[in-house]
Structure formats: structure tokens, C-alpha cells
Amino acid sequence: MYQKNQAVHITQTRYNHGVYEVRTDKDENWVPFWKSGRTVKLADGKEVKLVKPFNQNIVELPFDLPQPECVAGLFENCRYLKNIETIYKWDFSKYTDMSKMFMLCTSLDHLALTGCDLSKIRSLNRLCFGCTNLQSLIINVPLDSCENMECLVCRCKSLQSIDFGNFALPKLTNMSSIFASCENLSHREKYVMLFRFGEEI
Numbered sequence: 001m002y003q004k005n006q007a008v009h010i011t012q013t014r015y016n017h018g019v020y021e022v023r024t025d026k027d028e029n030w031v032p033f034w035k036s037g038r039t040v041k042l043a044d045g046k047e048v049k050l051v052k053p054f055n056q057n058i059v060e061l062p063f064d065l066p067q068p069e070c071v072a073g074l075f076e077n078c079r080y081l082k083n084i085e086t087i088y089k090w091d092f093s094k095y096t097d098m099s100k101m102f103m104l105c106t107s108l109d110h111l112a113l114t115g116c117d118l119s120k121i122r123s124l125n126r127l128c129f130g131c132t133n134l135q136s137l138i139i140n141v142p143l144d145s146c147e148n149m150e151c152l153v154c155r156c157k158s159l160q161s162i163d164f165g166n167f168a169l170p171k172l173t174n175m176s177s178i179f180a181s182c183e184n185l186s187h188r189e190k191y192v193m194l195f196r197f198g199e200e201i
Helices: 085-089 187-196
Strands: 010-016 019-024 027-032 034-041 047-053 110-112 136-138 161-163
Parallel strands (some): 110 136
Antiparallel strands (some): 010 019
């Protein structure tokens, strides 16, 4: 019998009348992968309905998973999620807000957004907040529109490296508590990052 705190693996996928559905190792019934959540206001002022996976205990994302209309809060509290390769194929140029996208994804150990077009992203607020097993974060692509990085990797106690490449952040105004409780990130790495953007440690 399925227990609420068990990891869930996706075993099959299909489109049914235009709706992307999945089966799992815990339930043979077909269910839509995406479900609608509450309405929120994004960084660009637009009001949208948040989208979430059908089950927060998923371990991997299907290889053919269609991208949603909004990614803010998308995988928040998906504590077993580890394989996210699929998202690297998505067109991120349509998004402006990635706030809390991976917040509390405690099994995620690496995140590299090197091939994604993030030029229109205005907020990375709490992108990886509480990702306690995250060891490296790479976002070495232009972030010309980004204004908010508050608590970007706050409470990522396993984080050892963070890489923004040599790109400028011309519109960044908020990076408060960006490294709060990052116990394994070296003082030097924090200093280099914060010095670049005119903040104090």
C-alpha cells in the first residue's frame, strides 16, 4: 500500500486528448502530470496560476515532459526530486520569474543552467532555498533582467561552489541573505561573489 512519504517513480507517459498523463510505480491509474495551484503575482506584475507536479514525491522528470506556462514555485518541496535533465530542453526565454522553483528540493545535488536562456528572468528569489544536499550551482549565462536574488541559496548547507561566470548583473538590486547558512561555501568564494556586486558579507 502506498505510503505518503515514499518516493514515487514514473513508469509510463502518454498524451490523452492533449493532456500529458503519467503512471507510477505506486499507482496504475493514469493521472495528469501538471496540476494548477494558487494564483500569484510574478516579478513582472502578471497574475498567473502556479503549476505543480501531481505528486511532490517524484524522483525524476519524464524525458518528454512538456514545459508549463509558469515555473515559479514549480518543484517547491519535491524532496525526492533528483533527475531534472528534462528542464534543460525547455525554452526559458518565455519566463520572467523563477522564484522558489527548486525550494526545499532536498535530494537535488547539482544544478547547471548553462544552456538556458535566462535573459528575461527578473527574479531568482529563493531559487534553491533549503536544498540541503545541493553541492554546486552553475548559472553562467547572461542575466540582464535579473533584479532579485534574495536567499538564492540560503540554507544550502552542502553547497561548495557557485558559478555566475563573468557576466554582469546590471539590474540586480537585492541579494540579501544570498549565502545565509551556507556552511560549506568558502569565505573566499562568498567574498568574490559579493565584492563583484557591491555587497558586504
